[in-house]
Amino acid sequence: MKLTKTLLATTALTVAAGTAVTAQDMADSMTLVSWGGAYQASQVKAYAEPYLAANPGVTITWDESSAEAVAKLRAMNEAGNVTWDLVDAVASDSMRLCDEGLAMELDHDEVLAAAPDGTSASDDFGDLLVSDCFVPQIVYSTTFGYRTDLLPEGVEPPSSICDVFDLAKYPGKRALQKRPIDNLEWALYCDGVAKDDIYPTLGTDAGVNQALAKLGTIKDQVVWWSAGAETPQLLADGEVFMGSTYNGRLFSAIAEQNQPIAMMWDMQSFDLDGWIVPAGLPADRKARVMDFLKFATDTQRLADQAAYISYGPARDSSASLVGKHADLGIDMAPHMPTDPANAGNVHIYDYEWWADNRDDLNAKFQAWLAQ
Amino acid sequence: MSDTTHTGPVLAADGTPLKRSLRRALRAQKLRALALIAPLLIFVLLTFIAPIADMLFRSVENQIVGRTLPMTVEELRDWDGEGTPADSVYRALYFDLFLAAEGKEHTKLGSRLNYEESGISSMFRTTGRDVDNIGKVYQKAIEKVNPAFGEGAFWYDMMSGGQGAEGNETLLSNQIGRLEGLESKTFKGDIGFVPGAEIYKILPNATRAYTAFAAFTVFMDEDVVAEEDPWEAVYPALLLDLREPATMAALAGYQGPGAQELRDLAAQADTLPPVDLKAALVESNEDWLRTEYWEVIKTYSPPYTTGYFLNAIDMEKTTDGIALRADDERIYGILFKRTMFMSMVITFSCIALGYPVAWIMSNLPARSANLLMILVLLPFWTSLLVRTSAWKIMLQQQGVINDVLVWLGLVADESRLVMINNQFGTIVAMTHILLPFMILPMYSVMQTIPQTYLRAAKSLGANNWTAFWRVYFPQSVPGIGAGSILVFILAIGYYITPEIVGGTTGTFISNRIAYHISTSLNWGLGAALGSILLAVVMVLYYAYDKIVGIDNVKLG
Numbered sequence: 007m008k009l010t011k012t013l014l015a016t017t018a019l020t021v022a023a024g025t026a027v028t029a030q031d032m033a034d035s036m037t038l039v040s041w042g043g044a045y046q047a048s049q050v051k052a053y054a055e056p057y058l059a060a061n062p063g064v065t066i067t068w069d070e071s072s073a074e075a076v077a078k079l080r081a082m083n084e085a086g087n088v089t090w091d092l093v094d095a096v097a098s099d100s101m102r103l104c105d106e107g108l109a110m111e112l113d114h115d116e117v118l119a120a121a122p123d124g125t126s127a128s129d130d131f132g133d134l135l136v137s138d139c140f141v142p143q144i145v146y147s148t149t150f151g152y153r154t155d156l157l158p159e160g161v162e163p164p165s166s167i168c169d170v171f172d173l174a175k176y177p178g179k180r181a182l183q184k185r186p187i188d189n190l191e192w193a194l195y196c197d198g199v200a201k202d203d204i205y206p207t208l209g210t211d212a213g214v215n216q217a218l219a220k221l222g223t224i225k226d227q228v229v230w231w232s233a234g235a236e237t238p239q240l241l242a243d244g245e246v247f248m249g250s251t252y253n254g255r256l257f258s259a260i261a262e263q264n265q266p267i268a269m270m271w272d273m274q275s276f277d278l279d280g281w282i283v284p285a286g287l288p289a290d291r292k293a294r295v296m297d298f299l300k301f302a303t304d305t306q307r308l309a310d311q312a313a314y315i316s317y318g319p320a321r322d323s324s325a326s327l328v329g330k331h332a333d334l335g336i337d338m339a340p341h342m343p344t345d346p347a348n349a350g351n352v353h354i355y356d357y358e359w360w361a362d363n364r365d366d367l368n369a370k371f372q373a374w375l376a377q
Numbered sequence: 378m379s380d381t382t383h384t385g386p387v388l389a390a391d392g393t394p395l396k397r398s399l400r401r402a403l404r405a406q407k408l409r410a411l412a413l414i415a416p417l418l419i420f421v422l423l424t425f426i427a428p429i430a431d432m433l434f435r436s437v438e439n440q441i442v443g444r445t446l447p448m449t450v451e452e453l454r455d456w457d458g459e460g461t462p463a464d465s466v467y468r469a470l471y472f473d474l475f476l477a478a479e480g481k482e483h484t485k486l487g488s489r490l491n492y493e494e495s496g497i498s499s500m501f502r503t504t505g506r507d508v509d510n511i512g513k514v515y516q517k518a519i520e521k522v523n524p525a526f527g528e529g530a531f532w533y534d535m536m537s538g539g540q541g542a543e544g545n546e547t548l549l550s551n552q553i554g555r556l557e558g559l560e561s562k563t564f565k566g567d568i569g570f571v572p573g574a575e576i577y578k579i580l581p582n583a584t585r586a587y588t589a590f591a592a593f594t595v596f597m598d599e600d601v602v603a604e605e606d607p608w609e610a611v612y613p614a615l616l617l618d619l620r621e622p623a624t625m626a627a628l629a630g631y632q633g634p635g636a637q638e639l640r641d642l643a644a645q646a647d648t649l650p651p652v653d654l655k656a657a658l659v660e661s662n663e664d665w666l667r668t669e670y671w672e673v674i675k676t677y678s679p680p681y682t683t684g685y686f687l688n689a690i691d692m693e694k695t696t697d698g699i700a701l702r703a704d705d706e707r708i709y710g711i712l713f714k715r716t717m718f719m720s721m722v723i724t725f726s727c728i729a730l731g732y733p734v735a736w737i738m739s740n741l742p743a744r745s746a747n748l749l750m751i752l753v754l755l756p757f758w759t760s761l762l763v764r765t766s767a768w769k770i771m772l773q774q775q776g777v778i779n780d781v782l783v784w785l786g787l788v789a790d791e792s793r794l795v796m797i798n799n800q801f802g803t804i805v806a807m808t809h810i811l812l813p814f815m816i817l818p819m820y821s822v823m824q825t826i827p828q829t830y831l832r833a834a835k836s837l838g839a840n841n842w843t844a845f846w847r848v849y850f851p852q853s854v855p856g857i858g859a860g861s862i863l864v865f866i867l868a869i870g871y872y873i874t875p876e877i878v879g880g881t882t883g884t885f886i887s888n889r890i891a892y893h894i895s896t897s898l899n900w901g902l903g904a905a906l907g908s909i910l911l912a913v914v915m916v917l918y919y920a921y922d923k924i925v926g927i928d929n930v931k932l933g
Contacts, residue, residue: 073895074895076895076896076898077894077895077896077898080898102488102898104484105484105485105487105488105498105502106484106485106488106898107481107482107484107485111481184881215705229798229880230798230880230881232876243773243775243776244775245773245774245775358499361498361499362491362495362496362497362498362499363495363496364897365491365492365495365897365899366495366706367495368892368897369706369708370705370706372708372889373705373706373707373708373711374705375881376708376711376712376881376882376884
């Protein structure tokens with residue numbers, strides 16, 4: 007075991023090169039891990055800069071490794087040398103990290119700030135606290151955008167998720183994410199399965215085949231993406247007529263880059279992104295991180311983030327504080343996935359169900375793709 | 378003339394045999410050489426070979442089941458695979474799961490077993506949440522009879538057998554060992570508690586459960602055993618012991634601490650709730666009744682498994698032996714074949730495109746050859762991602778090539794060619810990216826072939842083709858060999874380019890390995906796939922050595 011640890015320590019050192027944090031009596035530096043790009047920039051502006059202003063002498067190092075966070079954190083943990091202090095992760099990853107004992111379990115009411123009106127943190131976040139290790143920041147959604155100028159003449163714009171499957175009415179390629187999650191649910195929904203029956207149906211072999219058969223009707227018209235930036239590019243180049251991606255990506259293509267693209271919110275798939283604290287941090291670093299976490303997830307800070315990116319704050323109490331875009335000056339509320347006008351018909355993806363069935367369905371999905 | 382007749386070993390000046398003295402001198406030299414390369418050797422060993430070996434070892438390692446559920450695995454050995462296991466298995470499971478849940482290790486096991494059968498992870502997760510409550514029922518009932526049973530100090534006295542009582546060290550070290558296995562750590566030192574030998578004979582379950590609690594309290598919580606109230610798990614354990622017919626008689630003669638309380642409790646045992654841990658576990662999650670889940674636990678209970686390797690070749694382990702996976706789950710065979718095939722196509726395209734370039738470069742005067750060399754190296758110095766993305770823009774349906782073809786009228790606007798997100802796109806992009814690895818060794822070999830050979834062949838009457846094929850080409854084969862090995866080995870491990878331009882039909886096995894390492898966290902399967910890939914490369918290398926001969930490979 008000891009040998010393994012030394013070996014892995016060297017591996018983890020290579021993995022985490024440059025992010026090593028030396029522990030001091032009271033940690034005045036921390037390493038935050040996020041996704042890079044516009045999203046991380048919004049966190050720097052809304053959370054980190056005000057925190058640093060209030061706590062001079064603290065330094066924050068950013069690491070853009072969230073996409074590989076689960077694997078890296080596991081390697082660091084096995085090596086006994088966790089160099090990260092706070093990690094941004096999507097909800098399903100946070101559950102996996104919690105299951106693996108890699109993330110610390112938190113008492114949300116104790117470590118998080120209450121809402122301004124005194125509502126406890128656990129009530130303020132409500133159902134979004136999907137795991138004991140997870141502190142949600144934003145609600146984002148995977149939804150569709152389409153090219154307004156490629157719409158066939160005299161046809162009304164697509165307004166239902168099932169228009170994705172309607173090649174006769176809306177010819178052209180579609181971009182879908184190269185994973186079973188969301189796609190199988192949408193396929194079943196458009197094959198006439200009631201929303202409440204989607205997961206029970208998907209739990210059977212017949213249900214999986216039904217979903218894949220429905221997807222099969224558009225398979226040769228699908229471009230499969232694996233990075234969120236691909237769909238906006240495919241749409242901008244006119245490679246696809248419509249495609250799914252994260253709503254913030256579409257917002258930036260539409261509002262910031264003025265592309266002829268429009269949103270279609272029907273059956274948008276809600277997902278969460280938030281923080282986890284790695285398990286087993288030394289006391290001084292943990293104290294610093296908890297202090298930051300409490301600050302960065304309070305009502306005002308979450309609402310501030312929405313000024314930089316079109317993702318909805320995870321707290322109920324933040325919704326009313328969402329203002330205008332910092333640069334464009336447009337009202338952000340109508341661009342939020344959580345806005346009532348957009349959230350008429352949403353798909354709530356079942357984390358627990360997918361945690362159980364992901365491995366199996368992924369094998370089936372990949373085999374289906376390869377055929 | 379004595380030295381001419383001397384038949385013994387040749388002696389050095391100092392009288393030792395020359396052979397030995399020579400060997401000593403050489404050894405010193407060798408050691409010095411070794412010391413010089415030692416830093417590099419240690420560096421490579423520690424940062425490269427050892428981590429890879431460790432990773433490959435994961436493809437067979439499977440100790441987590443036996444370490445998390447040691448008693449269950451033991452009890453399960455006698456199960457015939459029909460229906461549900463015996464009650465004793467569930468009982469063992471409860472105590473195993475309780476300790477695992479305290480250490481938060483049960484969910485790890487759940488996700489491990491979930492790779493084999495969907496749904497196991499939530500079974501462990503939900504039941505892990507409920508194990509505390511299962512014991513609480515009995516705790517409340519027992520405390521109602523006698524509140525003393527709720528006190529930590531009382532339990533400590535009773536379980537240690539009081540001051541100076543004979544202790545059972547074996548039980549203690551067994552329980553510490555169980556905790557060590559669970560946490561993959563070593564624990565040393567006195568825990569301030571030794572289970573009493575006498576009480577263990579009378580109340581085996583309760584003493585064992587309490588000892589596990591004591592070890593956990595000291596090593597994991599870093600508290601003092603005597604000051605802590607025991608876990609909920611000791612109460613059902615105590616009741617199980619008291620229900621044994623022999624316990625009553627054994628208690629009658631017992632004089633240690635808590636003897637009277639135990640006798641009183643035993644007398645009222647019938648009024649206490651029956652201990653049915655199976656029912657309690659099933660109530661928490663009825664999947665504990667599912668035969669196929671138990672089969673998975675049993676199949677994967679040995680510390681080492683071939684399961685990952687079987688999964689990697691589209692097979693699976695069942696209780697009836699090894700079977701092929703269902704049709705719609707077979708993927709790795711396709712991917713391995715595709716990876717091999719496409720890597721070969723890429724290697725051959727590189728040869729076809731690279732050979733003329735290398736030939737021209739080696740025949741041009743130095744100045745123009747250098748210019749060409751820069752043209753070869755320029756893409757080599759450009760980021761891999763940039764080159765791959767550039768191909769995307771070139772090849773896509775609204776891309777440069779299609780636009781030109783449409784503009785020339787060669788292709789109708791509605792039927793633009795599909796050249797990306799398929800095998801074609803992957804082959805084009807990877808051939809381009811790997812081309813320098815083919816050209817450079819070819820060039821350096823061709824440079825050493827004297828021009829005069831070709832001229833000599835021609836002056837002896839060979840035509841252009843014969844001169845090339847019979848004289849020049851055989852001498853350039855070592856360059857082709859070196860380039861092909863480089864390109865092929867790089868190609869089968871390629872990951873980012875197929876991911877970006879490969880679509881569904883152009884992805885490689887490495888994309889799946891990456892998925893298992895970073896997304897599904899099934900490192901065992903990832904390691905098995907990687908080991909197979911490594912083995913295939915070695916076999917091909919061996920075949921190459923047999924057919925072409927590795928001495929024929931030259932990098933210059």
